[in-house]
Amino acid sequence: MAGPDTNPDVSVLAAAPALEEWHLDLRAQGARREAAVGRLHALLLRAARFEVFRRRSSLPELSAAELDELAQDAAGDAAVSVLRRLDDFRGESSFRTWAYKFALLEAAVKVRRRAWRGREVTLEPDRWASLPHNGAGPETGAEDAALLAAIREGIETALTPRQRQVLVAVVLRGVPIDVLAERLGSNRNALYKVLHDARRRLRAHVAAAGYAETR
Amino acid sequence: MSGRGLDQAVRGLLGSDEPELDCDGCFAVLDRYVELELAGAPADDLVPGLRAHFAGCPACAEEHESLRALLELESVA
Numbered sequence: 300m301a302g303p304d305t306n307p308d309v310s311v312l313a314a315a316p317a318l319e320e321w322h323l324d325l326r327a328q329g330a331r332r333e334a335a336v337g338r339l340h341a342l343l344l345r346a347a348r349f350e351v352f353r354r355r356s357s358l359p360e361l362s363a364a365e366l367d368e369l370a371q372d373a374a375g376d377a378a379v380s381v382l383r384r385l386d387d388f389r390g391e392s393s394f395r396t397w398a399y400k401f402a403l404l405e406a407a408v409k410v411r412r413r414a415w416r417g418r419e420v421t422l423e424p425d426r427w428a429s430l431p432h433n434g435a436g437p438e439t440g441a442e443d444a445a446l447l448a449a450i451r452e453g454i455e456t457a458l459t460p461r462q463r464q465v466l467v468a469v470v471l472r473g474v475p476i477d478v479l480a481e482r483l484g485s486n487r488n489a490l491y492k493v494l495h496d497a498r499r500r501l502r503a504h505v506a507a508a509g510y511a512e513t514r
Numbered sequence: 515m516s517g518r519g520l521d522q523a524v525r526g527l528l529g530s531d532e533p534e535l536d537c538d539g540c541f542a543v544l545d546r547y548v549e550l551e552l553a554g555a556p557a558d559d560l561v562p563g564l565r566a567h568f569a570g571c572p573a574c575a576e577e578h579e580s581l582r583a584l585l586e587l588e589s590v591a
Contacts (some may be wrong), residue, residue: 391545399581488538
């Protein structure tokens, strides 16, 4: 009788899709791992293609082949991330759902960056100055105009230059955070923390100006 | 700028006081959150801080929508 198998062959379980145990073979060796990696890649490519297709309107200049190439690249990068982070999978969702999020992230980031390739990202610190004037249209009441003035003052006086740069680019200029991160040599999470702190400072400034609850 | 556009701009600039996850925290729990949502479970109670993050982070919100849409599509396929 064979002894305990510390790396059991679970390929038989793959016949029962609901169990989704095939991903255990990603930790195996040889042909079993190769087969599991192939299956993983197919799954990630499906998700990446889904995401690129959803966002294709932002890339009108790309052909179908170029869009698929983008999805292939995203799936490849996602596979690297998934394999590197297998220990993070705790079974709190299905493995398929867990893996999908990597492909969707990679594809979404690639689409955003591709869509902004060659576009200028305006980071001049004085560009936010247009905010209150844009907002103070004919239909803007005196209270809104005063709130905008308080926000404008807060942007000018309460934020650090970095906070001002990130807030203005992401919120007022609509620059995707991944694009801004690429331009600034940073990453999404770090920039979001800057954005979060900027908003907190701005809220405090606006509250001190008498606007406890704005919207 | 219209009243609605103004509201959106103000919300985007000020965010909210509600506790929220950051982007890495969001990514870590997104799969569980979406499966709970699709199962009709109280996802916002079970995974707090995510809904507030979606309100403040368009990129994470888009990826949430995509994961949900993909799973919904596959559930009917």
